Amino acid sequence: MDRKLKEKLLFLLFRLCALVVVATLAVLVGYVVINGIGVISWSFLTEFPRQGFTAGGIFPAIMGTLYLIALVLVIAVPIGVLTAVYVSEYSDQPLIDFEKVRPRLRRLAVTLHLRKNAEPKRPAKAKKLRKRGSQRLFYRILRIVITNLAGVPSIVYGLLGFGMLVIFFNLGMSLIASAITLAFLVLPLVITASRETIEAVPYSVREASLALGATKWQTIRSHVLPYSIPGILTGVILSISRAAGETAPILLTGALVLKQTLPDSIFSSYMALPYQLYALATQYSDATRPMQYGSALVLLLMVVGLNLVAIIIRNKYRKKYRW
Amino acid sequence: MDGSISVSNLNVWFDTNHALKDVSLKIGKNEITAIIGPSGCGKSTFIRCLNRMNDIIPKCRVEGTIHIDGEDINNPKIDVVEVRRRIGMVFQKPNPFPKSIHENIAYAPRLHGMVESSNGEGSEPKRRNYTKKEIDDLVEWSLKRAALWGEVKDRMHKSAYELSGGQQQRLCIARALAVKPEIMLFDEPCSALDPIATAKIEDLLVDLKKDYTVIIVTHNMQQAARVADKTAYFYLGELIEYGDTEQIFEKPQKKLTEQYITGRMG
Secondary structure, three states: OOOHHHHHHHHHHHHHHHHHHHHHHHHHHHHHHHHHOOOOOOOHHHHEOOOOOOOOHHHHHHHHHHHHHHHHHHHHHHHHHHHHHHHHHHHOOOOHHHHHHHHHHHHHHHHHOOOOOOOOOOOOOHHHHHHHHHHHHHHHHHHHHHHHHHHHHHHHHHHHHHHHHHHOOOOOHHHHHHHHHHHHHHHHHHHHHHHHHHHHHHHHHHHHHHOOOOOOHHHHHHHHHHHHHHHHHHHHHHHHHHHHHHHHHHHHHHHHHHOOOOOOOOOOOOOOHHHHHHHHHOOOOHHHHHHHHHHHHHHHHHHHHHHHHHHHHHHHHHHHHHO | OOOOOOOOOOOEEEEEEEEEEEEEEEEEEOOEEEEEEOOOOOOOHHHHHHOOHHHOOOEEEEEEEEOOOOOEOOOOOOHHHHHHHHEEEEOOOOOOHHHOHHHHHHHHHHHHEEEOOOOOOOOEEEEEEOOOOOOOOOOOHHHHHHHHHHHHEEEEEEEHOOOOOOHHHHHHHHHOOOOOEEEEEEEOOOOOHHHHHHHHHHHHHHHOOOOOOEEOOOOOOOHHHHHHHHHEEEEEEEEEEEEEHHHHOOOOOOHHHHHHHOOOOO
């Protein structure tokens, strides 16, 4: 084949592929907007559903989803960011320093009359090299765990939440059980985003701070973490979208199809947009169609809106800390 | 508190690489010592031992003793943070924090607090938080000491990144001076700067000598000849020759030193 023709055909192919991606989103959003826009009104946003979801609004589901997002962020962001700090700043040190713990355990064993004396049974060998190796192994395992956590299907998280939180810890079908379950789900996103941004803080900045006599933690608190806010917010953005949209984990841990009151504490059950949408689409009559489109559009707008807020804050910090 | 340094039998390994071999030398207070030598000869490693910055490099092992004011800083009981507070360091590339000029300098003093009273020799002085006025005064003092005050006094709250390279480096010097160190270490402070900025830093070094012990690592032999009282020549991790700058440059005792200085090697 002619080389120029080949070039043109290939270029056309690439362009078509990219177009498919854009078209998918356009059709999806367009369809939801066209069908949903007419449904949305003030009363749709502020009223409880009536007459089997054919009248009234979706207020409790909106509130439930907002509560859920807030709780998930409150749980997942601190744990995720601190884990990221550990992985990127401290993981050259082992999580548990057995060299230090062992003598204490031996002394404990003596006081409990399990052993006669606190001396080690075998003399310690030169362990320096092996210890280093095991530290790196732990670090590798930690990274693999984090990556694999991201790959676990959401229904599995749902079952975990149901079995462990709802039943074993007796939290019941509740906001908190769902929030903890979703927090597990978004943790890898927060950790990965935070870790990347923490590791992108230049070494020279850390050096400067340490050389001024700051401790490692002071350096992390006053420099590494503030400069990492933009990347941490990327993790937050991804988390909001996941927490707002996931259905499987929440239907197992606390979301109800219909509840005529707002949740009054973190231990009560609640309504949420994605689950309401799923229930209406599969279990109710066609008469609920307008509310389905309305819910989908509201969910979409909510995620976009919250993400916009996070993006604006992120850009503000990006401008503030530049190198 | 005088800032004399005495190093004996200092050895440093990076994993299996023997980076410094049996280095011993004494550095007197209030003089400028230049460390010269070809790349990879252990110059930076040497001065990073003096404020224990090598601690943060994994797989780095330091043996030997370094006495500063008679105190062994490699003693495991010593507070590393206190060592680094007493010994300021300026790096090869200017590394200001991405914050305002004022914030850059105020950061470390706020961390350490103000010395209220010293309870005699050896014991930890009492410290308290700075007032806002004291911080402002200290920032001004440091910037004046680093010959930068005139250029930045009207934009103290602008980002340090808006300064030129030479100004940023002087800001880093001011930042180090603000914690009131006794010794100042400079790790090739001018290698990223143009000749005019370099000349300003050199003037500053000579001026700082009155109050501080200054050690400077440099690739630029003219610079060593211009500013230093004493010069130490390192080659392949060993201290080859150490003496008065004039003597090193005019009558080197060792052949290796002569070869390096006359440009036949390195």
